Amino acid sequence: MRDLVGRTAELDLLRTEVGGAAQRVGVFLHGPPGIGKTALLRCAQELAHDTGMTTLECAGAASEAHVPYAGLHQLLQPLLGDVPDGDHRFTLLRRSVGALDAAADAPDPVAVALATLGLLRAAAATRPLLLAVDDVHWLDPSTVRVLAFVARRIRGDPVLLVCTSRVPPESALTDVLFRTVALEPLDGPGALSLVRAHAPDLPPALRDRLLREAEGNPLALVELARAWRRIPGGTVVTDPLPLTDRLETVFADRVAALPAVGQDLLLLASLTQRTRGASGTGTVTELITAARHLGHAAAAAADLEPAEAADLLDVRVPGVHFRHPLIRSAVARTAGESRRRGGHAALARSATDPDRAVWHRACAATEPDEEVAAALERCADRVRRRGAVRESVEMLERSAALTPDPATRGGRLVTAADHAADLGHEEAVDRLLAEAHELPLTEVDRARAEWRRYRPPEVIGDYTRMRELVTALARLHAAGRQDTALDALAPAAEIAYWRGIEPRCRDLFCGAVEGLVAAPDPRVLTALALSAPVSQARRVRAGIAALGVHTVDDAETLALVGRAAAVVGDAEAATALLLRSVEGLRQQGRLGMLTTANATLAWTCWHLGRWEEAATAARDARQSGLERGRARVAAEVMSSALDAVRADPGAALDRCTRVDGALSATPSATLREMSAFARTTALLVLGRDQEAWDVIQERFTSTDTRPLAESVTSIQHGTLPVYVDAAARVGAVADARAVVARFAGGGADSPLLTASLVYSRAVLAAPEAAESLHRAAVDALAGWPFLRARVRLSLGRLLRRERRVTESRPHLRAARDSFDTLGALAWAAAARRELRAAGEADGHDASTGAPLLTAQEQLIAALAAQGLTNREIGARLYLSPRTVGSHLYHLFPKLGVTSRAQLGQVMPSVDRRPLP
Ligand SMILES: Nc1ncnc2c1ncn2[C@@H]1O[C@H](COP(=O)(O)OP(=O)(O)OP(=O)(O)O)[C@@H](O)[C@H]1O
Ligand SMILES: [Mg+2]
Structure with missing residues (x-):
C-alpha cells in the first residue's frame, strides 16, 4: 500500500467496498485538483489486486472529451481482444468503441451500453472486477452515459466502480447510488509530515509559509516542497499566483529543462490521447511520427525517457500518461498558440483515424478553410449518428468558425442549434442562434432559426407567442421546408x-x-392527437384508417401513428403499431422515440391485459430513457401500477412517491394524473380505501376552474374504473355517477373511454339495473380482460348474495382464471374467497386455518411458490436476497410447511389480502 498521510476513513471505505461480496454500491471521490483523488484510486487498485480482483481503468482527458467512447475504449481495451468473434453484441461493441472510421453505420447507444454490461458481467464471472475511472469531469459524455447505465445495474454483480472527479456527480451520474466522498484538505499534522517527508531540511520559516499557502492540498505540499528545497536559504518567496497556476509553473519549469525533442513529444501527447491499439504503443508510434513531421527526423521512443525521469510521465502502465493532469495543461498552456497549432498539424498528418485527423486539422487551421469545415461537418454528422450529440455540436461549432462563406457559416450554426436543442441545452441554442442572427442567412435558414427560437414550453400557455410560432411554421412551410416544419410538430405537441x-x-x-398538408400525414396526426386528444379523436382515428398503416414498415412512422392511436384511446391499434416499431427504433438508436414508444406501450398493454408485455415495455423505457425524461417517468408510473397489482403494493407506493418528487422538478399535469392512478391502485390493493378515494376523487372533481387539459382528460378515460372502484368502496356512488355522466356526455370517440364507461355503469348501477348492466358489460368487454374479470367477480358476488349460488359460480371461476392468467394476485384471492362462499372448494383448501401472514410475507410466499429464487424475489420486491430468505424462514412454520417445494400446495389459499 502506498504511504498516504491521513485518509483513514476513505481507505476504510475502499477496503469495505473492495472486500464486499456483493451489493457493492461504488464510490465517487471528488475534490479540487491535487487533493489526492488519483492517489486514493491507486490505493483501491492495490487493494483490489491484493484480493485477486482484475482492474480495468480509464481516465478522462480534456483533449478527448469530444471523442465519443474514448474513455470506454480505454476501459474495455483489455477485454476486447478476447471477445469471441461470433458474438454479435461484442462485435458491435468493438466496432463502436474501437476504430472511429467504422462509424459509418451508427451503433445504437443502448446496444453499446448493454454489450458493455454483458462484457463486464462475463469477465466478472471469472474474477471480480474493479472499474477505476479517473477524472470523470473530462470523460466524453457517451462514456459517462454508458457508465451510468452499467452502474445502475451491477449492484448484485462482483463489479465495483470507483470514480474520481473534480466536481460532484452530475448529469447522467446523479441517479447512480454511489457513496460520494468529498475529499477534504489534509489536517495540520498530516500536512507537516508530508512536507517533512519530501523536504526534510526545509528551513522552518519557509516550511511554515509553505504550509500556510498549500492549505492542506497534498499536490501543493509535495510539489512546492520539492521546488523550494532547492531555494537557497534566506530567499524571500513572493507569491503572485493562485495555487493551481503556481503548480503549473512548477511543472512548466520541469518541462523546460527537457531536450527540445522531449518537449515536443510532451506537447504532442498533451494534444492527443493514448491507447490506440493494444497496450498503447499505437500512441507512441503516432507521437513519434508526428515529432518527425515537426522536424525531429531522428525522434524515437527513447526520447520520452527524460520526461519519465523527471516524473512528468507515468510509466506504471504502457503508453503515454501524464503523471498529473496539471502537467498536461501546463505543457499545452506554456507551449503557446502557434506551437500548439503546429502540433495539431503534425498530428493531423500522423493520425491513422480519419475523424481524428480532421479534428486535428481543424485545430491547426489558422484561417477559414471550407474544405476543413466541410470535412468537420461530415464528421459531426457521423459522430451524431453514433449518439454523441454533444460532441457533434462542438464539432459543428468549430466547423462554423472555420467556414469562409457567412451564409454557409450561419447554416452550420443553425444546425448546431438544432442538435443542441435535441440535448435540451437551451443556453447553447440561444448562443448559437444569436451568432447566426448576425449573419446573412438564406431564406430557409432564417425560417429554421426563427422556428427554433420559439420554445414550445413557453408558447403553450401564451397566445401571442403561439401566434408567432404559427407564423414561423407557415414561413418555414412557404420557404419549401415543409419537412422541417412537419418534423418539428410532434416534439412541440409532445x-x-x-x-x-x-x-x-x-x-x-x-x-x-x-393547414400544412392536405393528405393525412403521420406527423400531422400525431401533432393533432397529442395537442387535442379528445376533440381531435374522431379526426385522428379517421386519418389513421386512411393512412393504410398495415403497409407501412418504417419504424418512425409506426411509432408516430401508434402514439397518436394510443392517446386517442385506441389501445388495440396502438399496441399493434408500437410493437412493430420498437425493434426498428432500437436498431436506429432513436432513443427518445424508443422510450416514448415503450412507455406508451406499457399504458396500452396494461388496458388490454397484456401485462407481461406492459412490464417489459416499461422496463425497456426505464432503461433507455433520459433520467428525467417524461416518457421515462411515465414508464416508472406504469411499473408502479403493475407492481401494485402483481407484486408488492407497498413498494409501488414508494415508487409513486419518488415519481411525485421528480414531478416537482418537471411539472406535468398528465404525469401527475398517471401517478395518481398508480397510487390509487396500490392503495386499493392494500385496502386503504379512504386514502385511495382521497387521492383519486380530487383528480376527477378538481375545483380548479381552468379548463382541464385534454391530455389529462384522455388519461382519465383509462383511469375512470379505478376512480369508480374507490367510490364504490367508500360509498360515494352518487358522486361517481355524476362524473360518469359527464364523461358520457363529452362525446369523445375513444374505445378506451367506451370500455371504462361500460364497466363504470355496471359497478355503479342501482340494484334493479345491476344484473343486466353487468351481463351487458361482460359481453362488451371482451377485449379488456382485467375490466371484464372484475365485472364477472362483481356479478358473481351479486348473484351469490341473492342466493343464486349455482349461477354465480361460472362467473367467479372465469374471473379467478382470468386473474390467475393476468397475475392479479389480490383479485385472484378475492375470487377464490367468493367461490368458497359460494360453496365451491378450491382444491387447495387445506390451510384455511393457517395463521395470518403479513402482506409482504404473502407476496414472498406466493413468489417462492411460483419457483422464483430468493434473488429473483428480492429483485421484484426491492429486498436483499438475505431478507427474503429470513422472511421465508419465519413463514414456513406459520404455514406448517418445511420446504419451498411444499409452498405450492398451500399458497393459493393463503392470500388474505383485503377484497379488491
Ligand atoms: N494523503 C496523501 N498522502 C501523501 N501524498 C498524497 C496524498 N494525497 C495525495 N498525495 C500526493 O499528492 C499529489 C497529488 O495527488 P493526486 O494526483 O491524487 O491529486 P488529484 O486529486 O487526483 O488531482 P487532479 O484533480 O488534478 O487529478 C500526488 O503526488 C499524490 O501522490
Ligand atoms: Mg487525479
Whole structure:
C-alpha cells in the first residue's frame, strides 16, 4: 500500500467496498485538483489486486472529451481482444468503441451500453472486477452515459466502480447510488509530515509559509516542497499566483529543462490521447511520427525517457500518461498558440483515424478553410449518428468558425442549434442562434432559426407567442421546408401533451397544423392527437384508417401513428403499431422515440391485459430513457401500477412517491394524473380505501376552474374504473355517477373511454339495473380482460348474495382464471374467497386455518411458490436476497410447511389480502 498521510476513513471505505461480496454500491471521490483523488484510486487498485480482483481503468482527458467512447475504449481495451468473434453484441461493441472510421453505420447507444454490461458481467464471472475511472469531469459524455447505465445495474454483480472527479456527480451520474466522498484538505499534522517527508531540511520559516499557502492540498505540499528545497536559504518567496497556476509553473519549469525533442513529444501527447491499439504503443508510434513531421527526423521512443525521469510521465502502465493532469495543461498552456497549432498539424498528418485527423486539422487551421469545415461537418454528422450529440455540436461549432462563406457559416450554426436543442441545452441554442442572427442567412435558414427560437414550453400557455410560432411554421412551410416544419410538430405537441395546453393556443396550433398538408400525414396526426386528444379523436382515428398503416414498415412512422392511436384511446391499434416499431427504433438508436414508444406501450398493454408485455415495455423505457425524461417517468408510473397489482403494493407506493418528487422538478399535469392512478391502485390493493378515494376523487372533481387539459382528460378515460372502484368502496356512488355522466356526455370517440364507461355503469348501477348492466358489460368487454374479470367477480358476488349460488359460480371461476392468467394476485384471492362462499372448494383448501401472514410475507410466499429464487424475489420486491430468505424462514412454520417445494400446495389459499 502506498504511504498516504491521513485518509483513514476513505481507505476504510475502499477496503469495505473492495472486500464486499456483493451489493457493492461504488464510490465517487471528488475534490479540487491535487487533493489526492488519483492517489486514493491507486490505493483501491492495490487493494483490489491484493484480493485477486482484475482492474480495468480509464481516465478522462480534456483533449478527448469530444471523442465519443474514448474513455470506454480505454476501459474495455483489455477485454476486447478476447471477445469471441461470433458474438454479435461484442462485435458491435468493438466496432463502436474501437476504430472511429467504422462509424459509418451508427451503433445504437443502448446496444453499446448493454454489450458493455454483458462484457463486464462475463469477465466478472471469472474474477471480480474493479472499474477505476479517473477524472470523470473530462470523460466524453457517451462514456459517462454508458457508465451510468452499467452502474445502475451491477449492484448484485462482483463489479465495483470507483470514480474520481473534480466536481460532484452530475448529469447522467446523479441517479447512480454511489457513496460520494468529498475529499477534504489534509489536517495540520498530516500536512507537516508530508512536507517533512519530501523536504526534510526545509528551513522552518519557509516550511511554515509553505504550509500556510498549500492549505492542506497534498499536490501543493509535495510539489512546492520539492521546488523550494532547492531555494537557497534566506530567499524571500513572493507569491503572485493562485495555487493551481503556481503548480503549473512548477511543472512548466520541469518541462523546460527537457531536450527540445522531449518537449515536443510532451506537447504532442498533451494534444492527443493514448491507447490506440493494444497496450498503447499505437500512441507512441503516432507521437513519434508526428515529432518527425515537426522536424525531429531522428525522434524515437527513447526520447520520452527524460520526461519519465523527471516524473512528468507515468510509466506504471504502457503508453503515454501524464503523471498529473496539471502537467498536461501546463505543457499545452506554456507551449503557446502557434506551437500548439503546429502540433495539431503534425498530428493531423500522423493520425491513422480519419475523424481524428480532421479534428486535428481543424485545430491547426489558422484561417477559414471550407474544405476543413466541410470535412468537420461530415464528421459531426457521423459522430451524431453514433449518439454523441454533444460532441457533434462542438464539432459543428468549430466547423462554423472555420467556414469562409457567412451564409454557409450561419447554416452550420443553425444546425448546431438544432442538435443542441435535441440535448435540451437551451443556453447553447440561444448562443448559437444569436451568432447566426448576425449573419446573412438564406431564406430557409432564417425560417429554421426563427422556428427554433420559439420554445414550445413557453408558447403553450401564451397566445401571442403561439401566434408567432404559427407564423414561423407557415414561413418555414412557404420557404419549401415543409419537412422541417412537419418534423418539428410532434416534439412541440409532445410538450403540449405532457404539460397541458391552453385551449385558445391549442385551437390556433391545431388550425395551423391542419393547414400544412392536405393528405393525412403521420406527423400531422400525431401533432393533432397529442395537442387535442379528445376533440381531435374522431379526426385522428379517421386519418389513421386512411393512412393504410398495415403497409407501412418504417419504424418512425409506426411509432408516430401508434402514439397518436394510443392517446386517442385506441389501445388495440396502438399496441399493434408500437410493437412493430420498437425493434426498428432500437436498431436506429432513436432513443427518445424508443422510450416514448415503450412507455406508451406499457399504458396500452396494461388496458388490454397484456401485462407481461406492459412490464417489459416499461422496463425497456426505464432503461433507455433520459433520467428525467417524461416518457421515462411515465414508464416508472406504469411499473408502479403493475407492481401494485402483481407484486408488492407497498413498494409501488414508494415508487409513486419518488415519481411525485421528480414531478416537482418537471411539472406535468398528465404525469401527475398517471401517478395518481398508480397510487390509487396500490392503495386499493392494500385496502386503504379512504386514502385511495382521497387521492383519486380530487383528480376527477378538481375545483380548479381552468379548463382541464385534454391530455389529462384522455388519461382519465383509462383511469375512470379505478376512480369508480374507490367510490364504490367508500360509498360515494352518487358522486361517481355524476362524473360518469359527464364523461358520457363529452362525446369523445375513444374505445378506451367506451370500455371504462361500460364497466363504470355496471359497478355503479342501482340494484334493479345491476344484473343486466353487468351481463351487458361482460359481453362488451371482451377485449379488456382485467375490466371484464372484475365485472364477472362483481356479478358473481351479486348473484351469490341473492342466493343464486349455482349461477354465480361460472362467473367467479372465469374471473379467478382470468386473474390467475393476468397475475392479479389480490383479485385472484378475492375470487377464490367468493367461490368458497359460494360453496365451491378450491382444491387447495387445506390451510384455511393457517395463521395470518403479513402482506409482504404473502407476496414472498406466493413468489417462492411460483419457483422464483430468493434473488429473483428480492429483485421484484426491492429486498436483499438475505431478507427474503429470513422472511421465508419465519413463514414456513406459520404455514406448517418445511420446504419451498411444499409452498405450492398451500399458497393459493393463503392470500388474505383485503377484497379488491
Ligand atoms: N494523503 C496523501 N498522502 C501523501 N501524498 C498524497 C496524498 N494525497 C495525495 N498525495 C500526493 O499528492 C499529489 C497529488 O495527488 P493526486 O494526483 O491524487 O491529486 P488529484 O486529486 O487526483 O488531482 P487532479 O484533480 O488534478 O487529478 C500526488 O503526488 C499524490 O501522490
Ligand atoms: Mg487525479
